[in-house]
Amino acid sequence: MRPSASGASELTEVIVHLQPSVYAMKSRPVLLSGVVQPSRRTTLQALVLGAGWLTSPILRAAPTRSVRVAAASDLKFALARLLANFQRATSILVEVNFGASGNLARQIRQGLPIDLFMSADEAWVEQLVVAGLSRRLPNGTHDRGALYAQGRIALFLPKNSAIQPDEQLAGLRASWRLVEKFAIANPEHAPYGRAAREALQRLGLWEMVRPKLVLGENIAQTTQFVATGAAQAGITALSLALAPEVAQFGKHGVLPAELHAPLRQRMVLLGQASPQAQRLYDYLLSPDARELLHFYGFDN
Amino acid sequence: MDWQAARVSILLAALTALVLLPVGILLARWLAWSRWRGKPLAEALLMLPLLLPPTVIGFYFLLVLGTNSTLGNWLSQSMGLRLVFSFEGLLLASALINLPFMVQPIQRAFASLPDNLREAAWVSGLSSWQTFWKIELPLAWPGMLAGIALTVAHTLGEFGVVLMVGGSIAGETRTLSVAIYDRVQAFDLGGAHQMALALVLFSLLALALVFAAGRTGSPGKGVPR
Numbered sequence A: 001m002r003p004s005a006s007g008a009s010e011l012t013e014v015i016v017h018l019q020p021s022v023y024a025m026k027s028r029p030v031l032l033s034g035v036v037q038p039s040r041r042t043t044l045q046a047l048v049l050g051a052g053w054l055t056s057p058i059l060r061a062a063p064t065r066s067v068r069v070a071a072a073s074d075l076k077f078a079l080a081r082l083l084a085n086f087q088r089a090t091s092i093l094v095e096v097n098f099g100a101s102g103n104l105a106r107q108i109r110q111g112l113p114i115d116l117f118m119s120a121d122e123a124w125v126e127q128l129v130v131a132g133l134s135r136r137l138p139n140g141t142h143d144r145g146a147l148y149a150q151g152r153i154a155l156f157l158p159k160n161s162a163i164q165p166d167e168q169l170a171g172l173r174a175s176w177r178l179v180e181k182f183a184i185a186n187p188e189h190a191p192y193g194r195a196a197r198e199a200l201q202r203l204g205l206w207e208m209v210r211p212k213l214v215l216g217e218n219i220a221q222t223t224q225f226v227a228t229g230a231a232q233a234g235i236t237a238l239s240l241a242l243a244p245e246v247a248q249f250g251k252h253g254v255l256p257a258e259l260h261a262p263l264r265q266r267m268v269l270l271g272q273a274s275p276q277a278q279r280l281y282d283y284l285l286s287p288d289a290r291e292l293l294h295f296y297g298f299d300n
Numbered sequence B: 001m002d003w004q005a006a007r008v009s010i011l012l013a014a015l016t017a018l019v020l021l022p023v024g025i026l027l028a029r030w031l032a033w034s035r036w037r038g039k040p041l042a043e044a045l046l047m048l049p050l051l052l053p054p055t056v057i058g059f060y061f062l063l064v065l066g067t068n069s070t071l072g073n074w075l076s077q078s079m080g081l082r083l084v085f086s087f088e089g090l091l092l093a094s095a096l097i098n099l100p101f102m103v104q105p106i107q108r109a110f111a112s113l114p115d116n117l118r119e120a121a122w123v124s125g126l127s128s129w130q131t132f133w134k135i136e137l138p139l140a141w142p143g144m145l146a147g148i149a150l151t152v153a154h155t156l157g158e159f160g161v162v163l164m165v166g167g168s169i170a171g172e173t174r175t176l177s178v179a180i181y182d183r184v185q186a187f188d189l190g191g192a193h194q195m196a197l198a199l200v201l202f203s204l205l206a207l208a209l210v211f212a213a214g215r216t217g218s219p220g221k222g223v224p225r
Helices: A005-024 A040-061 A073-090 A101-109 A123-130 A171-173 A193-204 A206-212 A220-227 A238-242 A273-285 A288-296 B003-034 B039-051 B055-067 B072-081 B087-111 B115-123 B126-159 B162-164 B176-185 B189-216
Strands: A067-072 A095-100 A116-118 A146-151 A153-158 A182-185 A212-217 A233-237 A249-255 A265-267
Touching: A005 A212, A040 B003, A067 A073, A067 A101, A067 A273, A073 A095, A073 A220, A073 A233, A073 A238, A073 A273, A073 A288, A095 A101, A095 B055, A101 A116, A101 A123, A116 A123, A116 A273, A123 A265, A146 A193, A146 A288, A153 A220, A153 A238, A153 B189, A182 A193, A182 A220, A193 A206, A193 A220, A193 A233, A193 A265, A212 A220, A220 A233, A220 A238, A233 A238, A238 A249, A265 A273, A273 A288, B003 B039, B003 B087, B003 B126, B003 B176, B003 B189, B039 B087, B055 B072, B055 B087, B055 B162, B055 B176, B087 B126, B087 B162, B115 B126, B126 B176, B162 B176
Parallel strands: A067 A095, A067 A116, A182 A212, A182 A233
Antiparallel strands: A116 A265, A146 A265, A153 A233, A153 A249
16 A cells, blocks of 8 residues: 555654664563574573473473372371371372361362372261262272371460460360450361360350350461460360470360360372372371370370 | 472463463453443453452352363363363463453553554555554553563462462472461461562562563653654
8 A cells, every 4th residue: 555645744653653662672672672682692591491490390201109198287297207207218209288177078079189188087088988089999899998096185375375274174264354366276177176166065165265266277277376376275186286396385285085076087098099108008007107196195 | 498389389470471461462452442332341351350359269260160060070081181279270260360460551551552553554554463563562562561560470479269279289289379378387487487588579579670671661762752
């Protein structure tokens, strides 16, 4: 299309508008300018190296897949110790996802790719077995898993709390006005939250505690609330209260097992479990493992 | 310092920006110049991820694409593709959420170009494609830079959706934000602090660099008036 006379002024406008972009192009990044200047070369090198670091796991030949575990949050420290021993003995790599048992069970139902599920009670394992997600045994049925420990709960208080922990929570009752927030795990997703609620109900303290309740998403977060002082008291897993990492932040008092339905902690291998996962499963049921679990306050 | 988580975060941010750039440019260009009557609805749909809490998006993602859903089931049977609890799924969710962040700045950049500029280019003999490539794109470059910067920054900070749709799988979906959350719950406050600080510094640096680079290229400098 030939520019007409009036088109000439528009042409000038185009040239004028093009000018800044030409000037700007000189300081443009590599992508738009056609000439790669020396300083740009180092940028390019840096970019390539960076891209290499980012994508190297994909480009590397796939190593033997590590064992993936989904474990209840109360096992946070006990399992870390167990896995350290296991990895030292077998050189099998294990990765763990911690969380509330109910949440983990839901994620597994939605497709979370893991080999072993360590719940803090039996109901969540039962749910997966019924859904047909646990490993298929040679006789055709679904693996129902095994009990690996029995959990206990404890009252947890910040280090400098004036409240004294005791078995019947009499100290808590007496000093109740000092408590603004009382933390338990969410009973809907976390077995330790359910046990806490049961214990409080058995002791006749549930109505007193309810207005000041703060719910943790899992028992580890609940313990965090108390350790940081955000909550002035709470009920946590004994295994967490005994762990050195947590004990430095607070004091605890074990609550009698009769106060709640037993926390029978069950684990099960899932559909895609590898032979390495089976070895981990066997190790967790071994006497060595039971001894370590006992150290963390679990009953056998 | 969880380097694996850092790698996942950076890879997610970079790939989200990379995937969204062409999509964003096309959408933004159409939105900037279209006179379609349904445009307000299109813009509203686009803005939706900005207003909705990440849990809503995560929830619908799980519902529609989870392994129990019709679509999710079909995808995993026919293509072996799993879109929940995988990096690919996270990338898709991240792209959906960051769409408004990419489109908005570019749309504004395109809209600020005078109409007669394109017309003059056509009059001078440039084809539509040449006009787009040689005139429109270079002039809208600051908008694209802003879109990339916002997308990268927002992806690095994404937490709600990652938690719901990602599953915190080490090396695949455990991003830096999730790793920090994990460390706090493990009472490893030192480790959490390290990563949080690194994230803040990296984000500041990246944004500052991008905005500095964007300024040198803005049109209108040195144009005789």
